[in-house]
Amino acid sequence: MHSALFLIEFGAIILGLGLLGRVAGRLKFSPIPLYLLAGLAFGTGGLLPMGASEEFVAIGAEIGVILLLLMLGLEYTASDLVSNLKTQYPAGLVDFGLNAVPGAVAALLMGWGPVAAVVLAGVTWISSSGVIAKVMGDLGRVGNRETPVILSILVLEDLAMAVYLPIITALLAGVSLAAGSATLAIALGVAGAVLFVAVRYGRHISRFVSSDDPEKLLLVVLGLTLLVAGIAQQLQVSAAVGAFLVGIALSGEVAEGTHTLLSPLRDLFAAVFFVFFGLHTDPASIPPVLLPALALALVTAGTKIATGYWAARRAGIGVKGRWRAGGTLVARGEFSIVIAGLAVTAGIEPALGPLATAYVLILVVIGPLTARYTEPAAAWFAARRTAPRPVLASVPSQPGAPADTPDPAQDPAGRP
Numbered sequence: 001m002h003s004a005l006f007l008i009e010f011g012a013i014i015l016g017l018g019l020l021g022r023v024a025g026r027l028k029f030s031p032i033p034l035y036l037l038a039g040l041a042f043g044t045g046g047l048l049p050m051g052a053s054e055e056f057v058a059i060g061a062e063i064g065v066i067l068l069l070l071m072l073g074l075e076y077t078a079s080d081l082v083s084n085l086k087t088q089y090p091a092g093l094v095d096f097g098l099n100a101v102p103g104a105v106a107a108l109l110m111g112w113g114p115v116a117a118v119v120l121a122g123v124t125w126i127s128s129s130g131v132i133a134k135v136m137g138d139l140g141r142v143g144n145r146e147t148p149v150i151l152s153i154l155v156l157e158d159l160a161m162a163v164y165l166p167i168i169t170a171l172l173a174g175v176s177l178a179a180g181s182a183t184l185a186i187a188l189g190v191a192g193a194v195l196f197v198a199v200r201y202g203r204h205i206s207r208f209v210s211s212d213d214p215e216k217l218l219l220v221v222l223g224l225t226l227l228v229a230g231i232a233q234q235l236q237v238s239a240a241v242g243a244f245l246v247g248i249a250l251s252g253e254v255a256e257g258t259h260t261l262l263s264p265l266r267d268l269f270a271a272v273f274f275v276f277f278g279l280h281t282d283p284a285s286i287p288p289v290l291l292p293a294l295a296l297a298l299v300t301a302g303t304k305i306a307t308g309y310w311a312a313r314r315a316g317i318g319v320k321g322r323w324r325a326g327g328t329l330v331a332r333g334e335f336s337i338v339i340a341g342l343a344v345t346a347g348i349e350p351a352l353g354p355l356a357t358a359y360v361l362i363l364v365v366i367g368p369l370t371a372r373y374t375e376p377a378a379a380w381f382a383a384r385r386t387a388p389r390p391v392l393a394s395v396p397s398q399p400g401a402p403a404d405t406p407d408p409a410q411d412p413a414g415r416p
Contacts, residue, residue, distance in 0.1 A: 010056065017271045032134060032274055033365040039278020040361075057276045064273030065334055066229045066243040067266040068133040069158075072151060073247020074255045075142055082199060085152060091311035092156035098303040100125035106296050112349045115171050119343040122164055123356045124300045128333025129154045129240055131364055134270050135328060135371045146321035149312050150328055158241045161335060163188065168339065172346035190235045194228065194242060198249040206254045218261045221250070240334075273334075274364075285354040286361070293358035301366060304329045305374060320375050327374025331367025336360045 016038060017031075024031035103124030107117035132154060136142050166186075197205075209224065211217040225246045232242030250258060286293075308326030317325065340356030343349065 006056065013057070013272070013275060014268075017275065021271070031138070031271070032131060032368050035271055035274035036278045036361065036364060039275040040283060042279065057272055057279065060269050061273035061276035062239070063226070064266070064269030064271070065130045065240055066225060067262060068130045068270050068273075069240045069244040070225050070247045071137075071259065071262060071266050072129070072133050072154075073244040074250060074259050075147075075151075075247075077202070077248065077251050079199075085156065087315070088149065088152035088311060089156065091149070091153055091307070091314065092160070094310055095153055095157065095307045096125060096160075098307050099300055102296065102299050102303065106292070107352075110292070110351075112352065116343065116349045116352055118168060118171060119339060119348065119352065120356070122168060122339040123332070123336040123359065124296065126157050126161065126332065126335040126339075127154060127304065127329050128331045128335070128360075128364065128367070129158060129244075130270065130273060131331040131333045131367055132328055132371075134274075135331070135368050138368075139372060141324070141328075144321065144324070146308075146312050146315075146317045146325040146328075149315050149317065150308065150325050153307070153311060153329060155241075155244065157335075158244065161241070165339075168342060172342055172348065186235055190232060194232065194245045198245045202249040202251055205249045206251050209250060210254045214257070214261055217254070217257055221254075221258045222262070222265075278361075286358045289351060289355040289358050293355050294362060296355075297359055297362040297366065300332075301330045301363060301370065305370065320379070323375040323378045324371070327370035327372070330363060330370040332360050332363045 017035060020034040020038060021031045024034055100121040103120040103122070104117040106124075107113075107120040112120070132150065136147065136150070141147060209217065209220050211220065225243050228246050229239035229242040233239040247255075305323075305326035308329045309322040312322040312325040336356060337360060340353055344353040
């Protein structure tokens, strides 16, 4: 009976996602907000909660994020990654300053204390690699000139998580400085080792993975990606970082073949990820924190747009590409929820969890909109500012009078 109920629930989810995707396609709109709202409607506290398929959906959501980052990594070589990181690290510093500080200030203003301030800083700082990867694919922007800038910022954020997550875990647990330092050293060592292997031995990995049989290629690449992602997460490094670096390590025909084979799986599990996010949000917890979450979302949406614009301008991208880069970075998602979840589990501040959830829901819905409409909106405002003002028709002058002399009969100010 449980198996039958699971099949019914999961089948209904997949069918619903397909129908929502069709609606979004006809409207030429990203389906992500519709997926999230569907999860919100049928999740905890929703209209019709689903329980039988919850565990499988959770695993599918995790696989979805991993596949999204793997497919992003396949678009670039290891040399591209190293070059972008070397040139874009100032953008990472600007990103941290503009987007982490508002979260920390908001927590302190609400009287939550320094530890909660560090947590909320992380929530507002990190963009959603999963959402942004999906949006760029939906909008056909993976090959755009500004895309390497966007990816560099996302990778810098994901790599920064290798440092941030051990620190925040130690702060929440109240462990000693020595224990926290050991955790941090392990995380940095693992991230550095994976990056070194990807850069130095990427060709050998591609040769090992390569196969003329699509079935064998699919199994080897998928298995390798999940294995590396799992090991990375076990060692306090983001699974997303591990998956991205596997994609970076693969190149040439292997990367092209893998992209073709995994695209349908990525789309399926990515949709499941966004539904899962909505399923685990209780709608009743949102209204009490909606106003502060909305204010924080608006402020940090602006700071993310400024970050992307500045980074793209520094890279020599045109004005349109700068606005597209800024608008694409707005969405927050999986990392923000993970960070807030650590704080909720530790019992730091009861209102932190609902605030973070409302904040992420707002920006994960607004994010696809800003990605699409920031550049057209900026162009419209620029056109309005530069449009010539209408010139008043000149009054004909009397015979013999200078051309620029007003007619006293028509100009009251010219009366004697």
